[in-house]
Amino acid sequence: MSPHTLGIFSVGDTDISSKKVLLRLDLNSPIDPKSKRISDDSRIRAHAESVKLLLDQGAAVAILAHQGRPGDSDFTTLEEHGERLSKYVGQRIEYIGDIIGPHAIRTISLLKPGEAVLLENVRFLAEEMIEAPPEDQGSRIYVRKLSKLFNLYVNDAFGASHRSQPSIVGFPVVMRGAAGPLMIRELTEISRAFSEENRPRVFVLGGAKIPDTVRIIKNIASRKAADKILLTGLVSLVYHMALGTDLGPDNKSFLVSKGYDKLLEEVRVTTKLGVEIVLPKDYRVLRGDVVENTCISSLNMGGRALDIGEETIEEFSNIIRSAGAVVMRGPAGYIEDMRFRAGTEALLRSALESRARVIIGGGHLGSMIPGDYDRNRILISTGGGALLTLLSGEDLPAIEALKISAKRWW
Numbered sequence: 001m002s003p004h005t006l007g008i009f010s011v012g013d014t015d016i017s018s019k020k021v022l023l024r025l026d027l028n029s030p031i032d033p034k035s036k037r038i039s040d041d042s043r044i045r046a047h048a049e050s051v052k053l054l055l056d057q058g059a060a061v062a063i064l065a066h067q068g069r070p071g072d073s074d075f076t077t078l079e080e081h082g083e084r085l086s087k088y089v090g091q092r093i094e095y096i097g098d099i100i101g102p103h104a105i106r107t108i109s110l111l112k113p114g115e116a117v118l119l120e121n122v123r124f125l126a127e128e129m130i131e132a133p134p135e136d137q138g139s140r141i142y143v144r145k146l147s148k149l150f151n152l153y154v155n156d157a158f159g160a161s162h163r164s165q166p167s168i169v170g171f172p173v174v175m176r177g178a179a180g181p182l183m184i185r186e187l188t189e190i191s192r193a194f195s196e197e198n199r200p201r202v203f204v205l206g207g208a209k210i211p212d213t214v215r216i217i218k219n220i221a222s223r224k225a226a227d228k229i230l231l232t233g234l235v236s237l238v239y240h241m242a243l244g245t246d247l248g249p250d251n252k253s254f255l256v257s258k259g260y261d262k263l264l265e266e267v268r269v270t271t272k273l274g275v276e277i278v279l280p281k282d283y284r285v286l287r288g289d290v291v292e293n294t295c296i297s298s299l300n301m302g303g304r305a306l307d308i309g310e311e312t313i314e315e316f317s318n319i320i321r322s323a324g325a326v327v328m329r330g331p332a333g334y335i336e337d338m339r340f341r342a343g344t345e346a347l348l349r350s351a352l353e354s355r356a357r358v359i360i361g362g363g364h365l366g367s368m369i370p371g372d373y374d375r376n377r378i379l380i381s382t383g384g385g386a387l388l389t390l391l392s393g394e395d396l397p398a399i400e401a402l403k404i405s406a407k408r409w410w
């Protein structure tokens, strides 16, 4: 898929030497809950090549990125991201701890060709948390302020391309915008791997982003983008709850505390769209200090279900092994705790050992793949939600905004 068939421009379409470039990356990484340090930096490594490329061509680059969401335990500054990015790029990328304050403005105005700085987590700005159409985002105060300082906006944040936030869709409507090298590579490789002949197509969905996952399941099922959807992790519990399973007091109160009980009606709708959704028959449950394999009918005895159980692993592995294409996103359990990694590891192993084309999305799963995997058959994408949005046939807001930019500013 070339940028021109999409109706957008890429950074390779213009001379960037001595130009000031605002570069949106997706450096959002898993953060270890105890040490608060980055536990997997594959997204940072993947972006380092793009940064190098822009610097080698003589651009002066300011990087805009996010980490976590306000209120979540992984919401933090980008200081460590800056250190790691500097290491992988092979030159100092100063983290400036500011986005639109006087320090940021002055630093950006003094940037020289071949130099790069990393601005602070853009989600520290309240305006960034608003989701709205591109034209509205173009008028945000911080977008108006920053856009004046640059000649070009480059979006390389494939992993965040499903968000209609100002840093993704606001800048390209008010200035010249282009897709970065990683964005182009992801779009091209994903569309190649997801071809029609690889059927049956199985989606294996877990992870913690429940409202996003339910919306995406609805799209996948309505457009028949999958032949089967296997659910794991928290999202599978929400589905069980919607179908009337008694999950016991601990699981139920956890799901209610997160507000997921409000999604139950929407969840039920997705089960009636003609695509088979397979739910776990058992889980690994933590009761006090004891971990037990528990079938669904015994969850009402209490305890938190934190991984899929043995029978489920076997059933899901068999389905994965006979698939033509497998898309996996999100862990099957609470993998931060070693006692609840077995389900995710087993399903990944089945996918790696199968003959299917495999697309793996998101940092958590990518970090669990051994380095010697078959690159002709297996694609590890930096996107999680963005990957699924694309595969479910929905438009990516980032690309739609770059299309507006192509018409307006090129």
Ligand code: 3PG
Pocket (backbone or CB within 6 Å): 026, 028, 068, 069, 159, 160, 163, 209, 383, 384, 385, 386
């Ligand atoms: C992701 O990890 O999916 C992207 O960085 C987007 O993050 P978000 O889901 O918090 O918007």
